[in-house]
Amino acid sequence: MEGFNIEDSIRGIWDKLGNWLDAAILGLPNFILAVIVFIIFIIIAKYVGSAFNKIFRKSIKQESIRQMAIKVIKAIIILIGFFFALGLLNLNTVLTSILGAAGVVGLAIGLALQGTLNNTFSGVILSFLPEIQIGDWVETNGFAGSITEINLRNIVIKQSDNNYVIIPNSKIVDEPFKNFSRTPRSRVFIHCGVGYKSDLEMVRDLTIKVLEEHFPQRGNEEVEFMYQEFGDSSINYVARFWTDVTKNRDILIAQNKAIIEIKKAYDAKGINIPFPIRTIDFTNSLSLSNKD
Structure with a gap:
């Protein structure tokens, strides 16, 4: 083909590969440092999770809420480490795109699961409230009984008639409740x-x-x-x-x-506790013998 030079094309390819190799060699220290930082944050998340697990065992009796809270803490720490690693690789554009996409996805999920997330966050709040714990006898939302379970969606109350009532967490947070056990x-x-x-x-x-x-x-x-x-x-x-x-x-x-x-x-x-009585008083004197 006229004007086409194979040698120039090969030379261009090699130049491009050389530039990529140079960039990779120059960026290798940052890449290694980013991997090390990310691994360090993973290790930190593990130990922080263990520390919070010991703390939560004293204040949160419900296993599901305790594990959920620990997972959230670990995820936050690992996510911070991920962003630090991207920053070390000078991927600011990628970081901005990820944050933007995460915001849009988070908004969509929040709107779709509004009721569920409300109950979930309410469950986390209830787990830290000293005013309501498993085993307490409470009156709330027209029901009374002993709390047998607090999870991320609802609390379970065992009434005196041995029946169970399941109440969404948001109802407990939004409505007043009376706790006899406090x-x-x-x-x-x-x-x-x-x-x-x-x-x-x-x-x-x-x-x-x-x-x-x-x-x-x-x-x-x-x-x-x-x-x-x-x-x-x-x-x-x-x-x-x-x-x-x-x-x-x-x-x-x-x-x-x-x-x-x-x-x-x-x-x-001899003190009398009377029961209700009714006294009938005839003010007019009546006589059966009176013909009038």
Whole structure:
């Protein structure tokens, strides 16, 4: 072919290969350094993961959340090492492209898995909250029971009827919950009423004495007794006292014992606990013998 010189073409190829070889030789130290840095970050991630595993064992009881948190920490450290390695290789354009693509992919995944990610992050938050732990008795979202599991999607509550309720983590984070197990002692309420002919001061003193005998108060704790209202058949009151409570069953046991002991004391003193009655009063005198 006219104008085509094989020698010039071969010479050009060799020149290009020579330039590549020179670039490879010049860049070899940076490549080796980048590999070493990346390996160092992998080793660091391993030891940091082990250290955090020991820390998380004290604060996170749920194995799935603990392992997930450790994997995330390791991935972040390795990713940082990867970016450092690219920087040592002077691949700034590649690094920018990767960051841009990661941003777009992350946004798409975030939008697609919005609900799932919300529950996942909520699960991580719950795992670090000292106010809620496995074994605690809680009331939340209309359910009450003992927490048997906390994972990355939901918590599992075992109710007193032995049924399990699964609640998404985001519901626990967004809604208020009551934890009976966080405090060793709580107040218990007793509602009752006595007859209108009762000596109210004597009833008050007797009720307080009975509760103090069977539920010893500690420190600044005290039994409180307050009359509330004039009811249809009785004068009603509420009594409050402190006792050991870590779950709802403890409250029921304390109320049961208090009611039995108060009833015994009232019977011994002749104090009446009336039941609702209705009195019919005929104001007009009627006579069957009156023909009018």
